[in-house]
Each structure stands twice: as C-alpha cells, then as structure tokens.
Amino acid sequence: MASHAAALIIGNEVLTAKVRDLNGALLIERLRARGIPLVSVMMVPDAVDAIVEALVYSRRRAQLIFTSGGIGPTHDDVTVRAVALALQRPVVHLPELVKSLRAAFGETPVPAEAMRLAEAPMGSRLISGPRLKYPALACDDIYLLPGVPELFEAQLDTVLEGLHGQPAVTRVVFLDAHEHELAPVLDAAALAEPEVEIGSYPTFDPAAGYRVKVTVEHVDRSRVDAMIERLLRELPKAAVLRVE
Amino acid sequence: MASHAAALIIGNEVLTAKVRDLNGALLIERLRARGIPLVSVMMVPDAVDAIVEALVYSRRRAQLIFTSGGIGPTHDDVTVRAVALALQRPVVHLPELVKSLRAAFGETPVPAEAMRLAEAPMGSRLISGPRLKYPALACDDIYLLPGVPELFEAQLDTVLEGLHGQPAVTRVVFLDAHEHELAPVLDAAALAEPEVEIGSYPTFDPAAGYRVKVTVEHVDRSRVDAMIERLLRELPKAAVLRVE
Numbered sequence: 001m002a003s004h005a006a007a008l009i010i011g012n013e014v015l016t017a018k019v020r021d022l023n024g025a026l027l028i029e030r031l032r033a034r035g036i037p038l039v040s041v042m043m044v045p046d047a048v049d050a051i052v053e054a055l056v057y058s059r060r061r062a063q064l065i066f067t068s069g070g071i072g073p074t075h076d077d078v079t080v081r082a083v084a085l086a087l088q089r090p091v092v093h094l095p096e097l098v099k100s101l102r103a104a105f106g107e108t109p110v111p112a113e114a115m116r117l118a119e120a121p122m123g124s125r126l127i128s129g130p131r132l133k134y135p136a137l138a139c140d141d142i143y144l145l146p147g148v149p150e151l152f153e154a155q156l157d158t159v160l161e162g163l164h165g166q167p168a169v170t171r172v173v174f175l176d177a178h179e180h181e182l183a184p185v186l187d188a189a190a191l192a193e194p195e196v197e198i199g200s201y202p203t204f205d206p207a208a209g210y211r212v213k214v215t216v217e218h219v220d221r222s223r224v225d226a227m228i229e230r231l232l233r234e235l236p237k238a239a240v241l242r243v244e
Numbered sequence: 245m246a247s248h249a250a251a252l253i254i255g256n257e258v259l260t261a262k263v264r265d266l267n268g269a270l271l272i273e274r275l276r277a278r279g280i281p282l283v284s285v286m287m288v289p290d291a292v293d294a295i296v297e298a299l300v301y302s303r304r305r306a307q308l309i310f311t312s313g314g315i316g317p318t319h320d321d322v323t324v325r326a327v328a329l330a331l332q333r334p335v336v337h338l339p340e341l342v343k344s345l346r347a348a349f350g351e352t353p354v355p356a357e358a359m360r361l362a363e364a365p366m367g368s369r370l371i372s373g374p375r376l377k378y379p380a381l382a383c384d385d386i387y388l389l390p391g392v393p394e395l396f397e398a399q400l401d402t403v404l405e406g407l408h409g410q411p412a413v414t415r416v417v418f419l420d421a422h423e424h425e426l427a428p429v430l431d432a433a434a435l436a437e438p439e440v441e442i443g444s445y446p447t448f449d450p451a452a453g454y455r456v457k458v459t460v461e462h463v464d465r466s467r468v469d470a471m472i473e474r475l476l477r478e479l480p481k482a483a484v485l486r487v488e
Contacts, residue, residue, distance in 0.1 A: 013443055015285065017276040018414070018459060024287075025264060032261040039259065040294065043268075043285040046443075050284065050305065057301055061294065073424040074444040075434040113427035148448055170262070180317040183357035190319040199257055199290075200318040204392055215262060 003141075003163075005036050006058035009043040010051060010069040010079055011147055023068040023145075023152045030156060035165030035219070036064065046070055051082035055142075059086070064163065066156070069147030071137065073116040083142055084121035093118045096126055096135075120144075129158035166219040168197075171228050174210040177239035182212060185234040189227065196227045210241050247385075247407075249280050250302035253287040254295060254313040254323055255391055267312040267389075267396045274400060279409030279463070280308065290314055295326035299386075303330070308407065310400070313391030315381065317360040327386055328365035337362045340370055340379075364388075373402035410463040415472050418454040421483035426456060429478045433471065440471050454485050 007027050013019040024041045031038045039061045044050045051070075058065050070079030084091045097118035101110045124144075126135035136155035137144045145155045175182065179202050190198045199215040216227045228243060251271050257263040268285045275282045283305045288294045295314070302309050314323030328335045341362035345354045368388075370379035380399035381388040389399045419426065423446050434442045443459040460471045472487060 012441060013445060013459070015272065015282045016412070016461070017272045018443070019445070020269060028259065028261045028264075037260075039289060040298075041259065041287040045283060053301060053304075054284075057297060060297075072444070072446060074427045075431045076443055111424060113431075114422070114424035116427070117424070148446065150448060168260070170260075178358070180355060180358035180361070183318045183360070187319045187357075197256060199262070199320055200316070201257060201263070202316060202392065204394060215257070217260070 003036065003063040003165075004039050004061065005031055005064040005066060006039050006062035007041040008051065008054050008058065008065065008067040009041065010046060010067055011043075012045045012076070014043050014069075015045055021068075022149045023147065026149070026153060027066055027068075027156065030160060031165070033167065034160050034163065035167035036160075036163060037165070038062075046076040046078055048078050048082045048085065051079060052086045055083065055086040063141050065142040066159075067142065067144050068152055071144055071146055073113050077116070079144055080119050080121060083139055083144060087121055087139065087142075089122040089139075091119050092122045094120045094124060094126065094137075127155075127159055127162070129154075129161070132158055168217050168219050169221045169224045170215055170217045171224050172216075172244045173214045173228065173231060173235070174241040174244075175212045175214065175235065175239045176210060176241055177212060177236060179212050181239070182214065182235060185231065186214065189230060189234070193223070193227060196223055198227070247280065247307040247409075248283050248305065249275055249308040249310060250283050250306035251285040252295065252298050252302065252309065252311040253285065254290060254311055255287075256289045256320070258287050258313075259289055265312075266393045267391065270393070270397060271310055271312075271400065274404060275409075277411065278404050278407065279411035280404075280407060281409070282306075290320040290322055292322050292326045292329065295323065296330045299327065299330040307385050309386040310403075311386065311388050312396055315388055315390055317357050321360070323388055324363050324365060327383055327388060331365055331383065331386075333366040333383075335363050336366045338364045338368060338370065338381075371399075371403055371406070373398075373405070376402055412461050412463050413465045413468045414459055414461045415468050416460075416488045417458045417472065417475060417479070418485040418488075419456045419458065419479065419483045420454060420485055421456060421480060423456050425483070426458065426479060429475065430458065433474060433478070437467070437471060440467055442471070 009024045014021045042054045044054045070077045121139045124139040128135040131154050143159050145152050197217040201213045216224050218224050253268050258265045286298045288298045314321045365383045368383040372379040375398050380403050387403050389396050441461040445457045460468050462468050
C-alpha cells in the first residue's frame, strides 16, 4: 500500500487571482503517474496560523506532504516557520545552505535577509539532483518546494524519484441514462467492494455523446475487470454505449 | 468589511487527475471581481469525514462557503450529508424539490434514487435565476453548487448577484534586484501597515524582463498610492524598472 500524499499551495497571490496556480495541477498529474494517492490539495494564504492548521488537517490523512511557495527571504515567506511550528521544532540554519550562501557572496558578508534562505525546521535535509540548481528541502515527510513553477517542477520530479507508489488501473463505462437509473446498481457494487473505487460523472453537454461516465479504479487490474463485468451484467443493457 | 469566503472542491476525480478542476479557478476569478476575499480553496475526496473536517477548517476563517460537486444521486455524492453533519442538522426532503421531481416524472412514481436529488440539510433554501435550469441550493451561508462546470458557473453567478464585496485596488512595482535586497524595506513597510497587503514574487525567467514583482493591495486606493510612494522612496532607486 503506497503512502498517501497531501498538498498545500501557499500564497495570497493564488487566492487573489494575481497568479493562476499551476503547481497543484502538475502535482496531481505527477502523483497519479507515480501511483501515490493524493488525499487533498489546499490553497492557503501566507499566514502562519492558516498553514499550521492546513498541515494538521493534511497530516491526519496523509504521510507525505508537499508544500508549494513561501520559502523565499521576504516578509510573506512563512512556510518554514509554519512547518517548524506544526512539527514543534525550532527553525535553524542548515549548514549546507549557509555554506552555499557564503560561497555565493564571496568576500561580502551574507546579509541577514539573504541568510533567511538557509533557514529550515530542525532536522531538515536537502535533496539534490542533476536537474537542480537549488536542492529541495525536506523535513521528515514534508517537502517544502518553491512556488515558482519551473523550480517547483524540477524539485518535485527529483523528490519523486525517491518515492514509490502503485499506479492504479482505471476503466470506464459510458452510458446513455440518468444517474438515478444507475444508482441502485452502483450503490450495491460500491458497498460490496469498497476498495474498488467507483465514480459516476454526468455531463449535460449533448456533444459529449453520453450522459454518464462510470469509472472503476484499483491498483489490481483483475479486480477492476471483475467489477466491470459485474456492472455490465447489472446495469441496464440498453444504456451501455461503450467500455474502455 | 466584506465577508470572507472559502471553497471546497469535492470529488475523487479531481484528486486522481481524471478530471482537471475548472471550478476552483473560476471561483477565484469571480470572487476577486466581486471584491469578496477568498481565504482558502480545498480539494477533498468524496468522503464524509474529509468534507466535514474541511468545512470545520473553512468555517473558522470564512463566513461564506462555496462547495463544488457531490450533489447528485449516486453513492459518491455525499456533500449534502457532510454539510448537514457539519451543521448538526438532519437531512430532509425540500418540498420545492420534491414537487419538481414529481412534475418531471409525471404519472410514474419518483424512484427512491431520484428522490435523493430533493435532499438537503434542514433549513436549506433554493436560489433561482433567469439563467438557471436548476436552482442553487444554499444552507445558511453555505452554497452547495454542482461539480459540472457549466452548471457551477451559472449557479455561482446567480448566487453572487446577491452577495456584495469591496473590490481591491492593486498596483505593482517591477524590479531588477534579488528579493533579499528588497526584504528590509518590505519587512518594515508590511510591519508599519499590516492591512495593506504587500506581495513579493520573484521570477527566474530571463524573458520576464524583471526579477521581482512587488504588489500592493487594499480596497482604499489612497492607501495603495501612499504605500507605493513609500516603497519608491525606500527601495534601491536603480532597481526600480517600472510602476503600474
């Protein structure tokens, strides 16, 4: 059973439509491909209390947490502090990061504001990779990724190389029926096999060529196939348009 | 002061990349235009406990809650139950909805599964509008909107006609500098005027033509203008590229 994941997209800019979030959608795709189930995505402002509570919510449901944003050196970058608070750990300077900053500044002393870039919750580690200009920061199972989409993507991909899941198999039945006509069969099937995930998605777009799409999903293909057979036996025959 | 809003995007299909959510982004844009501050967007699965906890999180921070999805008649439609549970109210059949269903089915008795479409938390009301084929469902300040994007948009727009906010004014300074070089000025400004929202957004794309974008936002234009003047006085002059 793969660990579950949850995501926090942190930043006022996303909630105020100044920036359209791309990282949430990317993370959803990447985790799906990797077979790591995602239990929630929360977009929250640059506010320590909101982030701490979102972490509490997420950590009750997921082992792996991915955050996006809020790890720069300005007043609105509070993710490190919030993660430290949620884990009840102090914020420290990571020696490797201090060393990189000193190297970057050469003879000039590193300004206090730049030194904030070396801050991390105590016990954090860095994850490097050939694609990365800046290493990714992780504290236990919390990955603190940057909000800038190019950096987020590169760091996420590097982090995911070290995490393993079980990709799910999905099959789909397209139907010409009202959802309520399918509900008795779907109810009974979902109750009989709660681990096989059954979804029912209506469309009201006549161009779609169907009225309801039923999805069946599980990591074990044979259980998906068995459920598809059951549904095809029990659903109104005339309503079934096609199976994929 | 406008009421704050929070959003719940409900559905396994969104978290498993079967459907890319469009409703969250639309809601962010619409609330922004209406001047209603949005404090969080949570994407959660079709699970009663996850939705109830997300409602608890959201209601601590916002008065208005918008949900998307999970209000159909199948086993994976649990939003009504979750909202009722969060509000500690029973689920009842709304008489107006029962009447519509009876009218739609004519001589045929309404099947039990279709009758689920008339369920709502006790005390709910319907919001109708000229653009709406189906009325929107609201319970106190919780608006239970459908996940299907066309229906979501139409119902959201109708609901928003009855809600009023104060659109914010935003101005932007584009800079050629590292964020840490701006941090002392931004820190002091944010501390002096905590109600004026200052954001700092770096880009690493050389084609952007700037390195950091600083945004200043408030509902009162004069306070935004005063903050922009302060920043232009205090930020390194050579770094300022342009102001919008």
